[in-house]
Amino acid sequence: MAKNLGVVLGVVFLVVGALGMFVSNPLVGPSGIFVTDTLHDIVHLATGLLFLAVAFFAEASMAMFMKVFGVVYLLVAVLGFLGGDMILGLITANMADHLLHVVLGVVILALGFKVGGNGGSGMGGMTS
Numbered sequence: 001m002a003k004n005l006g007v008v009l010g011v012v013f014l015v016v017g018a019l020g021m022f023v024s025n026p027l028v029g030p031s032g033i034f035v036t037d038t039l040h041d042i043v044h045l046a047t048g049l050l051f052l053a054v055a056f057f058a059e060a061s062m063a064m065f066m067k068v069f070g071v072v073y074l075l076v077a078v079l080g081f082l083g084g085d086m087i088l089g090l091i092t093a094n095m096a097d098h099l100l101h102v103v104l105g106v107v108i109l110a111l112g113f114k115v116g117g118n119g120g121s122g123m124g125g126m127t128s
Contacts, residue, residue, distance in 0.1 A: 040097075
């Protein structure tokens with residue numbers, strides 16, 4: 001289950017990054033509902049590649065990776081709320097992005113605990 005979740009999340013982040021970077025669309029991009037710039041899109045692409053790498057090459061660590069990633073995304077949300085339209089003065093974002101980062105952080109963190117088994121102990125829990 002952890003591997004499958006990692007693959008799905010990886011593909012979703014790759015698609016979002018590619019949409020923002022290469023395809024003019026109303027959802028994600030410089031004028032989309034979720035405002036992104038090139039660096040923001042690169043972060044999405046890198047995140048997708050990380051999820052896929054952990055899913056395929058370090059499956060036993062997927063639960064821990066999801067927990068860490070969830071916490072990082074929650075921190076990104078906080079930085080976004082504090083920084084307004086810029087995260088750390090580097091990445092363009094808007095309120096829709098900040099709210100999505102909160103939702104993703106909570107959901108991915110919760111999934112990390114769910115696939116991690118009893119209390120999520122160890123470096124990965126179940127690897128079904």
